[in-house]
Amino acid sequence: xxxxxxxxxxxxxxxxxxxxxxxxxxxxxxxxxxxxxxxxxxxxxxxxxxxxxxxxxxxxxxxxxxxxxxxxxxxxxxxxxxxxxxxxxxxxxxxxxxxxxxxxxxxxxxxxxxxxxxxxxxxxxxxxxxxxxxxxxxxxxxxxxxxxxxxxxxxxxxxxxxxxxxxxxxxxxxxxxxxxxxxxxxxxxxxxxxxxxxxxxxxxxxxxxxxxxxxxxxxxxxxxxxxxxxxxxxxxxxxxxxxxxxxxxxxxxxxxxxxxxxxxxxxxxxxxxxxxxxxxxxxxxxxxxxxxxxxxxxxxxxxxxxxxxxxxxxxxxxxxxxxxxxxxxxxxxxxxxxxxxxxxxxxxxxxxxxxxxxxxxxxxxxxxxxxxxxxxxxxxxxxxxxxxxxxxxxxxxxxxxxxxxxxxxxxxxxxxxxxxxxxxxxxxxxxxxxxxxxxxxxxxxxxxxxxxxxxxxxxxxxxxxxxxxx
Amino acid sequence: xxxxxxxxxxxxxxxxxxxxxxxxxxxxxxxxxxxxxxxxxxxxxxxxxxxxxxxxxxxxxxxxxxxxxxxxxxxxxxxxxxxxxxxxxxxxxxxxxxxxxxxxxxxxxxxxxxxxxxxxxxxxxxxxxxxxxxxxxxxxxxxxxxxxxxxxxxxxxxxxxxxxxxxxxxxxxxxxxxxxxxxxxxxxxxxxxxxxxxxxxxxxxxxxxxxxxxxxxxxxxxxxxxxxxxxxxxxxxxxxxxxxxxxxxxxxxxxxxxxxxxxxxxxxxxxxxxxxxxxxxxxxxxxxxxxxxxxxxxxxxxxxxxxxxxxxxxxxxxxxxxxxxxxxxxxxxxxxxxxxxxxxxxxxxxxxxxxxxxxxxxxxxxxxxxxxxxxxxxxxxxxxxxxxxxxxxxxxxxxxxxxxxxxxxxxxxxxxxxxxxxxxxxxxxxxxxxxxxxxxxxxxxxxxxxxxxxxxxxxxxxxxxxxxxx
Numbered sequence: 001x002x003x004x005x006x007x008x009x010x011x012x013x014x015x016x017x018x019x020x021x022x023x024x025x026x027x028x029x030x031x032x033x034x035x036x037x038x039x040x041x042x043x044x045x046x047x048x049x050x051x052x053x054x055x056x057x058x059x060x061x062x063x064x065x066x067x068x069x070x071x072x073x074x075x076x077x078x079x080x081x082x083x084x085x086x087x088x089x090x091x092x093x094x095x096x097x098x099x100x101x102x103x104x105x106x107x108x109x110x111x112x113x114x115x116x117x118x119x120x121x122x123x124x125x126x127x128x129x130x131x132x133x134x135x136x137x138x139x140x141x142x143x144x145x146x147x148x149x150x151x152x153x154x155x156x157x158x159x160x161x162x163x164x165x166x167x168x169x170x171x172x173x174x175x176x177x178x179x180x181x182x183x184x185x186x187x188x189x190x191x192x193x194x195x196x197x198x199x200x201x202x203x204x205x206x207x208x209x210x211x212x213x214x215x216x217x218x219x220x221x222x223x224x225x226x227x228x229x230x231x232x233x234x235x236x237x238x239x240x241x242x243x244x245x246x247x248x249x250x251x252x253x254x255x256x257x258x259x260x261x262x263x264x265x266x267x268x269x270x271x272x273x274x275x276x277x278x279x280x281x282x283x284x285x286x287x288x289x290x291x292x293x294x295x296x297x298x299x300x301x302x303x304x305x306x307x308x309x310x311x312x313x314x315x316x317x318x319x320x321x322x323x324x325x326x327x328x329x330x331x332x333x334x335x336x337x338x339x340x341x342x343x344x345x346x347x348x349x350x351x352x353x354x355x356x357x358x359x360x361x362x363x364x365x366x367x368x369x370x371x372x373x374x375x376x377x378x379x380x381x382x383x384x385x386x387x388x389x390x391x392x393x394x395x396x397x398x399x400x401x402x403x404x405x406x407x408x409x410x411x412x413x414x415x416x417x418x419x420x421x422x423x424x425x426x427x428x429x430x431x432x433x434x435x436x437x438x439x440x441x442x443x444x445x446x447x448x449x450x451x452x453x454x455x456x457x458x459x460x461x462x463x464x465x466x467x468x469x470x
Numbered sequence: 471x472x473x474x475x476x477x478x479x480x481x482x483x484x485x486x487x488x489x490x491x492x493x494x495x496x497x498x499x500x501x502x503x504x505x506x507x508x509x510x511x512x513x514x515x516x517x518x519x520x521x522x523x524x525x526x527x528x529x530x531x532x533x534x535x536x537x538x539x540x541x542x543x544x545x546x547x548x549x550x551x552x553x554x555x556x557x558x559x560x561x562x563x564x565x566x567x568x569x570x571x572x573x574x575x576x577x578x579x580x581x582x583x584x585x586x587x588x589x590x591x592x593x594x595x596x597x598x599x600x601x602x603x604x605x606x607x608x609x610x611x612x613x614x615x616x617x618x619x620x621x622x623x624x625x626x627x628x629x630x631x632x633x634x635x636x637x638x639x640x641x642x643x644x645x646x647x648x649x650x651x652x653x654x655x656x657x658x659x660x661x662x663x664x665x666x667x668x669x670x671x672x673x674x675x676x677x678x679x680x681x682x683x684x685x686x687x688x689x690x691x692x693x694x695x696x697x698x699x700x701x702x703x704x705x706x707x708x709x710x711x712x713x714x715x716x717x718x719x720x721x722x723x724x725x726x727x728x729x730x731x732x733x734x735x736x737x738x739x740x741x742x743x744x745x746x747x748x749x750x751x752x753x754x755x756x757x758x759x760x761x762x763x764x765x766x767x768x769x770x771x772x773x774x775x776x777x778x779x780x781x782x783x784x785x786x787x788x789x790x791x792x793x794x795x796x797x798x799x800x801x802x803x804x805x806x807x808x809x810x811x812x813x814x815x816x817x818x819x820x821x822x823x824x825x826x827x828x829x830x831x832x833x834x835x836x837x838x839x840x841x842x843x844x845x846x847x848x849x850x851x852x853x854x855x856x857x858x859x860x861x862x863x864x865x866x867x868x869x870x871x872x873x874x875x876x877x878x879x880x881x882x883x884x885x886x887x888x889x890x891x892x893x894x895x896x897x898x899x900x901x902x903x904x905x906x907x908x909x910x911x912x913x914x915x916x917x918x919x920x921x922x923x924x925x926x927x928x929x930x931x932x933x934x935x936x937x938x939x940x
Contacts, residue, residue, distance in 0.1 A: 030590065032540035033547065034577045039590055042535035042605070049536060065512035066519060070502035071541075071579075071610055071626050072563070077503065090570055093542070095579070098563040098625075099614030107504050109541075109565070109579075120500065120509055135512065140541055140610065144569030155568075156541050 007338070010278050015222040020150070022272055026281045026339045029150050036148030036155030040265070043339060044151075046289030047268055048158070052138065054191045054286070055160060055263065058183040062175070064134035064162055069116050071140070072107040077115040080241040084114065087208020091143040093155075109142040114209060114234070114260055117163040118242030125256060127247045128167055132175065136162040151269030152226070152470050159264035165244055165256040169235070172257035173212075176231045177453065179261045180214045184229040192267065193284040193392040194218045194274045195399050196228055197465055199445025200454050204433050207260075211235035214453060217444045217465065219399040220273035223419040225444045225467035228270050229263035269470075274395050281340030282363050284391050285384045290320040292380060293341045295332060297348030299325045305347050308357065308376060315377050317384065337362060342387055343380055363387040403465075409435050412466045416441045425462035441468055477808070480748050485692040490620070492742055496751045496809045499620050506618030506625030510735070513809060514621075516759030517738055518628065522608065524661045524756070525630060525733060528653040532645070534604035534632055539586050541610070542577040547585040550711040554584065557678020561613040563625075579612040584679065584704070584730055587633040588712030595726060597717045598637055602645065606632040621739030622696070622940050629734035635714055635726040639705070642727035643682075646701045647923065649731045650684045654699040662737065663754040663862040664688050664744045665869050666698055667935055669915025670924050674903050677730075681705035684923060687914045687935065689869040690743035693889040695914045695937035698740050699733035739940075744865050751810030752833055754861050755854045760790040762850060763811045765802060767818030769795045775817050778827065778846065785847050787854065807832060812857055813850055833857040873935075879905050882936045886911045895932035911938055 007025055009017035023029050028044035031037070040048065056066075072095060078085045093109045096102060110116065117135065125133055142156045162179060166172040180198060188194045196216040206213045210232035217225045238244065239255040248254050275282040285291050292312055296305040302323045309319045320341075322332055336344050346358040346368070356370040361383055371379050402419030406412050409432045415421035416439070425446055428436070433443055444465045448454055454462055477495055479487035493499050498514035501507070510518065526536075542565060548555045563579045566572060580586065587605065595603055612626045632649060636642040650668060658664045671683040680702035687695045708714065709725040718724050745752040755761050762782055766775040772793045779789045790811075792802055806814050816828040816838070826840040831853055841849050872889030876882050879902045885891035886909070895916055898906070903913055914935045918924055924932055 030593070032542075033544050033586060033589060034540060034542040037540035037542060038538075039540065039586075040538040042537045045537045046535070048538075065516070067512045067515045068508075068510040068518075068628065070504060070507035070509065071612065072502075072504040072507060074503050092570075093565050093568040093577075095563050096566045098612075099616070100560055100562075107563075116503060116509075119503060123500070142541065142568075146569070158538065 007334070008278065008280060011221055011276075018276075018278075019272065022276055022281055022338070023150050028268070028272070028281075031150065032156075034155070036145050038150055038154040038156065038265075040158075043289060044268060047271065047283065047287050048265060050287040050289065051187070051191065051267060052160075055183065055187050056138070058186060059136050059160065059162065062134065062178060062183065064136045064164065066137060067135050068137050068139070069110075069113050069120070071110055073110050073113070073116045075106045075108055077119065078108065080115065081209050081237055083237070084209035088112070088143070091145070093142045093144055110139070111141055111143045112260070112262070113137070113139070113141075113161055114163065114238050114258075115242070118238045118244060118258070121163070121165050121244045121256070121258070122242045125165055125244055125246050128249050131165060131167045131246060131256065132171060133165045134162075134175070135164065136160055149470070151272065152266055154265070157265045159262050162259070162261045164259045165239070166258070167246065167248070167254070167256065169257050172259050173233055176212075176214065176233050176259040176261060179259075180216065180231040184216055184231065184261075184263055187263075188216060188218070188228055188267070189392065191284070191286045192271055192274075193286070193388060193395060194228070194270055195392065195396040197445065197447075198453070199447040199465060200457070201230075201445060202433060202443050202457055204430070205442065207232045209234060209237050210260075211237065215445050217467075218270050218274055219395075219402060219420060219467075220270075220470065221276060222273075223402050223467075225420060225465075225469040226266070226270050226273060227444070227469065228267055229261070231261035232259060234258045234260060273470075275391060276340070279366070280338035282391065283340040283342065285342045285388045288340075288342055289318060290339075290341045291318045291384055292343040292345060293320045293322055293336045294345045294347060295322045295329070295336070296325055297329050297346060297351075300349060301347040301352060304352055305345075308345060308347065311377050312380060315381055317381070337366070343383060345376075345380070359383070361387060363391050412436065413439045413441055416467050420444070420465055420467040422463050422465055425457075425464040426460075428464050428466075436466060441466055444469065477804070478748065478750060481691055481746075488746075488748075489742060492746055492751055492808070493620050498738070498742070498751075501620065502626075504625070506615050508620055508624040508626065508735075510628075513759060514738060517741065517753065517757050518735060520757040520759065521657070521661065521737060522630075525653065525657050526608070528656060529606050529630065529632065532604065532648060532653065534606045534634070536607060537605050538607050538609070539580075539583050539590070541580055543580050543583070543586045545576045545578055547589065548578065550585065551679050551707055553707070554679035558582070558613075561615070563612045563614055580609070581611055581613045582730070582732070583607070583609070583611075583631055584633065584708050585712070588708045588714060588728070591633070591635050591714045591726070591728070592712045595635055595714055595716050598719050601635060601637045601716060601726065602641060603635045604632075604645070605634065606630055619940070621742065622736055624735070627735050629732050632729070632731045634729045635709070636728070637716065637718070637724070637726065639727050642729050643703055646682075646684065646703050646729040646731060649729075650686065650701040654686050654701065654731075654733060657733075658686060658688070658698055658737070659862065661754070661756045662741055662744075663756070663858060663865060664698070664740055665862065665866040667915065667917070668923070669917040669935060670927070671700075671915060672903060672913050672927055674900070675912065677702045679704060679707050680730075681707065685915050687937075688740045688744055689865075689872060689890060689937075690740075690940065691746060692743075693872050693937075695890060695935075695939040696736070696740050696743060697914070697939065698737055699731070701731035702729060704728045704730060743940075745861060746810070749836070750808035752861065753810040753812065755812045755858045758810075758812055759788060760809075760811045761788045761854055762813040762815060763790045763792055763806045764815045764817060765792045765799070765806070766795055767799050767816060767821075770819060771817040771822055774822055775815075778815060778817065781847050782850060785851055787851070807836070813853060815846075815850070829853070831857060833861050882906065883909045883911055886937050890914070890935055890937040892933050892935055895927075895934040896930075898934050898936075906936060911936055914939065
């Protein structure tokens with residue numbers, strides 16, 4: 001083990017501090033100059049780009065098309081949907097002046113785009129032939145946060161927001177559910193290696209204006225919950241507010257049913273919190289900007305390091321050569337460990353002499369193994385694949401071990417001090433949610449006993465997942 | 471020829487109206503609700519995505535890395551560079567209230583990010599080892615426009631902005647020039663099929679805060695100029711304002727030299743104006759979301775149309791099947807023509823009987839050719855390639871034909887009524903620029919007689935390109 005620990009707070013001692021330290025030392029992000037904003041540095045943005053690509057591909061596979069709606073929304077638009085404006089008003093950033101003059105109507109910076117999208121869906125949708133209409137956009141949004149925290153809750157964040165309109169309630173629900181499972185869960189589990197619990201939010205936790213919010217919750221290293229994405233059935237609330245209607249094949253005018261769904265840069269925060277350890281970040285190979293770093297220990301190893309890098313690149317891996325032999329080797333090794341690069345290959349004079357390379361697997365035990373030069377590419381390719389799976393298995397086992405089945409709200413509060421609790425939702429109810437809230441604990445989601453999604457909150461035998469959360 | 475012309479104003483009669491009509495009818499974009507903003511619809515965004523991908527790949531090939539800086543910038547940041555604040559102040563959108571309160575310091579929505587990037591370059595750059603530092607971001611910016619026009623000049627637009635810091639003036643200039651040629655010109659010429667004249671801006675037209683602005687200018691269908699991208703040497707202006715300095719290898723503290731460079735959704739406007747005709751848009755195959763549309767004329771052709779589409783997709787083309795056989799065929803054909811899809815394959819009962827498909831090349835003459843089914847894929851692949859080249863050759867010839875060499879400012883003003891003029895810059899000077907401006911004509915750029923970039927405005931024998939512009 002290396003000296004990394006001295007540069008980071010340990011998770012056990014001060015988890016929030018550890019989180020901040022990792023972000024700073026791994027050069028993922030900085031605080032922006034306006035309170036609560038974030039500068040995403042190249043290494044953090046590189047992770048986001050790969051994640052975005054994986055998400056975008058799956059979104060397009062559902063048939064949704066990308067578009068772009070304006071940043072600025074007339075204040076009056078938000079007021080058309082009563083619950084929506086109530087939910088978002090306290091968080092709005094308002095442009096009152098532009099071009100040297102006071103605006104006639106103030107414009108808000110979008111906190112989310114249901115209202116402006118609704119206005120255009122209304123124009124674009126005429127007949128049943130135009131449905132379903134499936135849109136997505138990659139954009140920045142602004143929500144003024146009281147307690148900002150890098151990646152998890154920033155005043156401005158990057159996200160994708162999907163907006164769809166359908167002819168029937170059933171079609172809308174099926175699409176919102178498809179996004180939840182085939183897009184979001186697939187990316188989280190198979191790309192980010194993060195196990196998630198999926199379920200329905202209680203009325204209290206629902207998106208402002210939705211009739212149903214479905215969520216994916218991840219467990220952080222300190223046993224809290226992190227909402228990783230949400231998919232909403234909006235019923236006919238926005239269709240009514242913005243007159244999104246269509247001529248049916250029978251010739252009658254009908255209101256559409258809409259959905260919206262979003263996932264954000266917060267997922268990078270999830271990646272840090274789910275996989276990180278006391279030595280720093282651990283990045284799943286699927287989103288690692290650098291999957292393998294080849295370190296030349298001394299100058300005479302640089303040419304061989306480059307040769308290895310070329311071979312690994314040709315095998316389809318993302319590889320970086322560290323040839324900064326004028327800097328201490330130990331510091332460089334610690335730096336790559338901090339950045340959570342999955343595989344580190346060290347190449348020194350002794351390795352060259354023995355025709356081997358030293359392979360360190362950051363996502364396993366960080367033990368050093370000498371691998372024969374001829375076997376190197378095959379070994380590394382196999383390790384990358386295996387370690388992606390290992391990370392998921394490890395996180396899944398840890399999550400399972402920290403979920404306690406309880407019977408009462410009091411027991412749930414106690415269990416939530418160190419992990420999650422499940423309990424019968426009948427034992428909670430709206431009153432129970434108030435009591436949980438007093439201890440900063442919330443119902444994260446509701447599931448049927450078989451793990452599937454309930455159609456409403458009043459189904460019998462629902463299981464509530466309860467936890468503290470970020 | 472089809473009936474398209476009736477749905478669009480003709481270019482000769484009313485070019486600005488034609489431009490608006492194409493954007494609306496081809497479903498590229500809509501006006502946003504806040505004046506001057508834009509909704510980019512899926513078809514327009516699809517073009518932008520392909521363009522973005524081509525640009526992004528080339529930017530990364532220069533060694534620049536993507537990052538993300540905040541939307542909101544403290545007002546005081548802009549004031550640190552005197553020319554910069556003077557240039558941008560009239561266009562700023564200002565957030566005065568957020569989270570239900572008045573802000574202590576108003577924040578502006580970024581009109582460009584030199585100032586906020588400067589603040590972080592200053593933190594991140596310590597030693598000569600950290601240079602060059604090469605960053606890029608894809609983002610939205612807001613500049614309050616008095617006369618907004620979709621794609622060309624919108625209050626909010628999408629762009630990439632690059633920001634780099636270098637140890638020497640020479641290195642900064644070389645990098646800004648590399649961006650101009652290897653990234654921007656390459657994309658414009660070889661992806662968008664748009665010939666561009668590259669040169670140096672006069673002092674009057676320079677970016678606020680730059681010591682040198684290099685530009686790429688395209689000629690629109692009505693003979694005006696459209697600035698398609700710019701690359702700036704910022705000298706040490708921002709380095710001084712934000713203290714971007716480094717410890718040299720000799721141990722002295724030195725100010726860095728910075729550059730910035732941007733290209734925007736305006737390029738889509740350029741694509742429309744350079745290639746469009748009275749029948750609508752014409753999209754270069756390299757950025758066509760649909761390169762080939764296969765139209766089933768009647769229901770019995772749908773299966774065969776899908777078979778053709780599968781075969782073309784397997785050959786690497788982007789293909790759409792139009793199976794809306796319940797709608798009039800003529801209207802569907804006109805619609806694809808309007809959208810400028812490069813190749814239209816029509817498949818009717820007679821085609822099926824003769825084992826042929828009817829191929830219409832939108833980028834050529836739109837004549838209909840019967841192609842034997844067995845030759846179809848090979849023919850279409852070859853046509854796509856040839857038509858990308860054809861579009862460029864056509865635009866290049868048209869541009870050359872509309873540039874007139876003149877000797878005096880008066881002649882230049884006359885020539886600019888219908889095209890561009892070149893004249894000796896000695897015959898213009900600052901006074902001449904004032905006189906041109908009175909006729910809404912500007913010096914678009916300066917070139918050396920051999921077409922290369924001047925190092926300053928005072929070199930002898932410089933050639934000025936003069937035109938009206940968007």
